[in-house]
Amino acid sequence: MKTNLQYIIVCIALIFTCFLTSANNYNKxxxxxxxxxxxxxxxxxxxxxxxxxxxxxxxxxxxxxxxxxxxxxxxxxxxxxxxxxxxxxxxxxxxxxxxxxxxxxxxxxxxxxxxxxxxxxxxxxxxxxxxxxxxxxxxxxxxxxxxxxxxxxxxxxxxxxxxxxxxxxxxxxxxxxxxxxxxxxxxxxxxxxxxxxxxxxxxxxxxxxxxxxxxxxxxxxxxxxxxxxxxxxxxxxxxxxxxxxxxxxxxxxxxxxxQNIGENIYEDKSPIDSDETDETTLVYDNVIFKVQIAASSRDLAPKSYNFKGLTDISKEKVGGLYKYYYGNTSDYNEIRRLEIISKQKGYTSSFVVAFKDGEQINLSEALKTSPK
Missing domain, CATH: 3.40.630.40 (Zn-dependent exopeptidases)
Known part of the structure; x- marks a missing residue:
């Protein structure tokens, strides 16, 4: 009975592995x-x-x-x-x-x-x-x-x-x-x-x-x-x-x-230019800022190893594209600091975007509201 059970488990494992391999080859x-x-x-x-x-x-x-x-x-x-x-x-x-x-x-x-x-x-x-x-x-x-x-x-x-x-x-x-x-x-x-x-x-x-x-x-x-x-x-x-x-x-x-997603992973240890950052807070109520670092047809897990060590990665599917974001904060000065970090990592085309009630809005519209 034990031998039969082991045999069944091995068969299931092989079938599952073959399925994953086939699925992976299909995706490739x-x-x-x-x-x-x-x-x-x-x-x-x-x-x-x-x-x-x-x-x-x-x-x-x-x-x-x-x-x-x-x-x-x-x-x-x-x-x-x-x-x-x-x-x-x-x-x-x-x-x-x-x-x-x-x-x-x-x-x-x-x-x-x-x-x-x-x-x-x-x-x-x-x-x-x-x-x-x-x-x-x-x-x-x-x-x-x-x-x-x-x-x-x-x-x-x-x-x-x-x-x-x-x-x-x-x-x-x-x-x-x-x-x-x-x-x-x-x-x-x-x-x-x-x-x-x-x-x-x-x-x-x-x-x-x-x-x-x-x-x-x-x-x-x-x-x-x-x-x-x-x-x-x-x-x-x-x-x-x-x-x-x-x-x-x-x-x-x-x-x-x-650009820069899932390939050529490296760590950039260069320091942040303190003159370009503001340590004070500038919080906008009901607004979330993120740094858009990439947009691609490739669906990647929002893990640090896919994004040059950056954490706090999120993604959103828009049409046939996946947009990848770094950071999530209502503090505009904080998001500007994260934007600098993302560019140091190699995401030179990254930029700040704003969301309100889950919907993306123009950054200029977000900044028209009064900060706390």
Whole structure:
């Protein structure tokens, strides 16, 4: 009887171990940073034809170049909404990204205007700040009219209606911060590395961005209607340089997300500069301050060994990201001291955030209240 019991226990242990090993291997094979690359237009939808160039062809060539390089990174999985000259619906593009559980959605386009406008623009979802942004979004959203039964699939959405634009901005709000960060990296690379004219990061109501549940951007790589820029974007050299900037931005974004968590663990014994700390207390009633040290798609245990020896770590899942925080106090001077410590540990991008009644609020709003 005793022998049988021992045998059963060993079997259970082996099965449990195998289960854990299989689960761990499953997580490892799926623990990749998923980027969905979307070449705008395609098939019977050529996009704009400024100066005789085809937006759909140029966007595809840039996307394929971006994907080819990203695929060389073992930690990245690339998914394309299209890899040839085919038509994909807006809802189809969003579904591909959502079904993949993507960490990023990057849509590539070329601009057009009946003026000498030129330069790059990268958009995130938001209320159009002006008529120009509304017109750009309207132009891209009108692709739905090329789809059969578009009224059925887009729930009464009207690209010509500003009211429809307002409605589609709400669902992407939780990803806006990360989307803006990536958009800024793209535009900075265009401007600083490729010396392109950057028209900046902008917000507008693009349907395809609204329906993706991850940080998402739409890149307008330039104006085909501006003769010099159109020729540049239609050239191999131009497409190579634009794709290089997009690659650099995505890799920089991923590095920022994964920065200093769970890897390269070390202890920094350097002293804190006492001139930068205030030993007095500055307590704000009903406000909790934390230092956000990282945001990542990786789910890590909030243990000191994952965060360079820092204790009092907490985490919160926001959309597809995990945000990691250091400290928990109502004393603003204390949290500033902890912010210095976190930066000494290597979390150079860390910053103070504020919470009230369990909800994050703007730090400036928290500091407007009177301290005790």
């Amino acid at each position: 094979t799926n623990d990749k940073f998923v980027v969905v690359l979307d070449a705008g237009h395609g098939g019977h939808d050529s996009g704009n034809l400024g100066n005789g160039y085809r937006e759909s062809d140029i966007a595809l060539k840039i996307v394929l170049a971006v994907g080819k390089q990203l695929e060389q990174n073992e930690g990245i999985k690339v998914i394309y909404t299209r890899k040839n000259d085919t038509f994909v619906t807006l809802r189809g593009r969003a579904k591909i990204a959502n079904d993949a559980g993507a960490d990023l959605f990057v849509s590539v386009h070329c601009n057009a205007h009946n003026s000498a406008a030129h330069g790059t623009e990268t958009f995130v979802l938001g209320l159009h700040a002006n008529q120009r942004n509304f017109e750009i979004a309207k132009k891209e959203n009108e692709v739905i009219f090329l789809e059969a039964d578009f009224e059925k699939h887009y729930e009464g959405f009207d690209p010509n209606s500003p009211e429809s634009m307002i409605g589609i901005t709400l669902m992407q709000e939780e990803y806006l911060e990360q989307s803006i960060r990536l958009a800024r990296l793209v535009e900075d690379s265009f401007k600083d590395k490729r010396k392109r004219n950057s028209r900046g990061v902008k917000q507008a109501g693009f349907w395809v961005l609204h329906n993706t549940y991850m940080p998402s951007i739409l890149i307008e790589t330039g104006f085909l209607t501006y003769k010099k820029e159109g020729a540049y974007l239609n050239s191999k050299n131009g497409q190579s340089k634009m794709s290089s900037s997009i690659i650099e931005a995505i890799l920089a974004y991923k590095k920022n997300l994964d």
